[in-house]
Amino acid sequence: MSLILNCIVNGEKISREIQDDETLLFFLREDLHLTGTKEGCGEGDCGACTVLVDGMSVNSCLYLAAIAEGKTITTIEGIAKDGELSEIQEAFIRHGAIQCGFCSPGMIVSSEYLLSQNPNPTPEEIRRGLSGNLCRCTGYQQMVDAIMEVAKNRASRK
Amino acid sequence: MQFHLHCPDTIEEALRVRREKGGAWLAGGTVLLVNKHQGKPINPELISLDKLNELKQIRETENEVIIGALVTFDELEKSEVIRSRFPALWKAACQVGGPQIRHRATIGGNIAVASPASDGVTPLMALDASLRLIGPEENRIVKLTEFYTGKFKTDIKSDELLAEVIISKNSTWSGFVKVGKRSALAVSCLNASMAKIGDKIRLTIGSAAPEVRYCVRTSDALTEGDLTKACQMLQTEISPIDDRWGTADYRRKVAQNVMTSLYHELEENE
Numbered sequence: 001m002s003l004i005l006n007c008i009v010n011g012e013k014i015s016r017e018i019q020d021d022e023t024l025l026f027f028l029r030e031d032l033h034l035t036g037t038k039e040g041c042g043e044g045d046c047g048a049c050t051v052l053v054d055g056m057s058v059n060s061c062l063y064l065a066a067i068a069e070g071k072t073i074t075t076i077e078g079i080a081k082d083g084e085l086s087e088i089q090e091a092f093i094r095h096g097a098i099q100c101g102f103c104s105p106g107m108i109v110s111s112e113y114l115l116s117q118n119p120n121p122t123p124e125e126i127r128r129g130l131s132g133n134l135c136r137c138t139g140y141q142q143m144v145d146a147i148m149e150v151a152k153n154r155a156s157r158k
Numbered sequence: 159m160q161f162h163l164h165c166p167d168t169i170e171e172a173l174r175v176r177r178e179k180g181g182a183w184l185a186g187g188t189v190l191l192v193n194k195h196q197g198k199p200i201n202p203e204l205i206s207l208d209k210l211n212e213l214k215q216i217r218e219t220e221n222e223v224i225i226g227a228l229v230t231f232d233e234l235e236k237s238e239v240i241r242s243r244f245p246a247l248w249k250a251a252c253q254v255g256g257p258q259i260r261h262r263a264t265i266g267g268n269i270a271v272a273s274p275a276s277d278g279v280t281p282l283m284a285l286d287a288s289l290r291l292i293g294p295e296e297n298r299i300v301k302l303t304e305f306y307t308g309k310f311k312t313d314i315k316s317d318e319l320l321a322e323v324i325i326s327k328n329s330t331w332s333g334f335v336k337v338g339k340r341s342a343l344a345v346s347c348l349n350a351s352m353a354k355i356g357d358k359i360r361l362t363i364g365s366a367a368p369e370v371r372y373c374v375r376t377s378d379a380l381t382e383g384d385l386t387k388a389c390q391m392l393q394t395e396i397s398p399i400d401d402r403w404g405t406a407d408y409r410r411k412v413a414q415n416v417m418t419s420l421y422h423e424l425e426e427n428e
Contacts, residue, residue: 003163004346015295019159020159020162020163020204021160021161021163021194022160026401038270042195043192043196044192044259045248045256045343047256047258049195054262056387057257057258057261058258058261058262059188059258059259059262059271060190060257061195062185062186062187062188062191062192062262063191063262064163064184064187064206066165066206067165067187067206067208067287069165098289100317105416110258113257114257128342129257130258131257131341131342131343132255132256132257132258132259132342133256134343135255
């Protein structure tokens with residue numbers, strides 16, 4: 001069986017025919033060709049597929065596309081605005097928080113969510129906020145440093 | 159295509175679809191979609207509960223807190239009522255999976271899946287929670303201690319929906335410990351919860367038997383203040399196995415250690 005999915009992806013209204021059993025991950029990558037979101041494990045254990053649905057971070061591999069009806073989705077492609085990298089993306093680059101880059105889209109989306117909920121996190125809160133995202137390259141410290149810096153910059157601008 | 163997805167707007171419609179098509183309930187999907195990915199058999203008719211907002215509330219009466227079955231672990235973590243009244247449940251909710259999982263996984267799904275390693279069931283059972291099951295003809299209340307009939311098996315009938323978890327406000331203290339291979343995204347090697355209700359201490363242990371266990375005789379010994387006897391009774395009331403998350407021997411040792419640790423925590427609190 002198929003149905004029509006109506007949702008907003010990165011600010012754009014989308015209306016597409018999808019299958020009942022299609023995951024949001026599959027829909028984003030295969031139907032919309034937004035391949036920034038990655039499949040790491042397909043089982044909600046690595047966070048590489050993390051996107052925001054109505055502002056909340058979810059594993060898109062465990063989210064059926066059909067359930068996204070009427071919802072607003074932000075993928076890594078929607079984090080950079082008008083070709084400009086976000087503060088978190090810039091800070092990740094500056095701090096060497098990106099090596100192979102495979103975890104980075106999910107990690108950055110989770111970081112954006114973390115700061116949207118907790119603008120001034122401690123290092124422990126950052127680690128907990130990123131605990132749904134695995135990285136095999138960096139050892140995570142660079143990510144903690146990057147997020148601390150963004151939080152500090154934002155606070156000093158207020 | 160593996161399954162047909164139904165998305166009812168109301169509980170009545172959901173029950174009607176279930177009656178007509180059979181099918182399996184789909185809550186947060188953090189178990190069902192893992193099974194799908196692993197190639198396990200999936201019911202060809204899935205009934206999404208995502209639109210049933212009346213099951214997403216936490217409400218409080220004079221004597222009880224009632225948690226809708228679709229309340230997520232993230233919502234439990236953010237609830238001041240849960241944090242202050244049922245610290246064991248709150249602590250458990252904070253340790254389920256990671257943020258993304260907690261945004262989707264529901265307390266009702268966790269109870270209904272009936273995993274022996276469930277992190278939600280262990281504190282709820284210590285707090286002597288009950289469940290409201292809704293059917294097309296009638297609703298019924300079942301004690302959580304009577305809900306499990308075996309490994310991954312519950313007393314729920316084929317036309318019923320788990321709607322609410324009911325916890326009485328009569329506990330004066332509760333604690334929870336989770337032991338796992340890492341501090342997030344980990345299935346419990348062992349978990350334990352203890353609650354004080356009136357003069358009675360209740361101890362529950364998870365991941366050490368085919369279902370989460372309310373250790374009755376151990377609890378009686380703890381209530382009597384006899385920790386030595388409680389340690390002996392404990393080993394007769396759990397039946398751990400060796401699996402990828404731990405050995406039976408390790409679980410027996412750890413169960414005794416966390417029970418002792420919770421007991422001391424309770425004593426300090428009094």
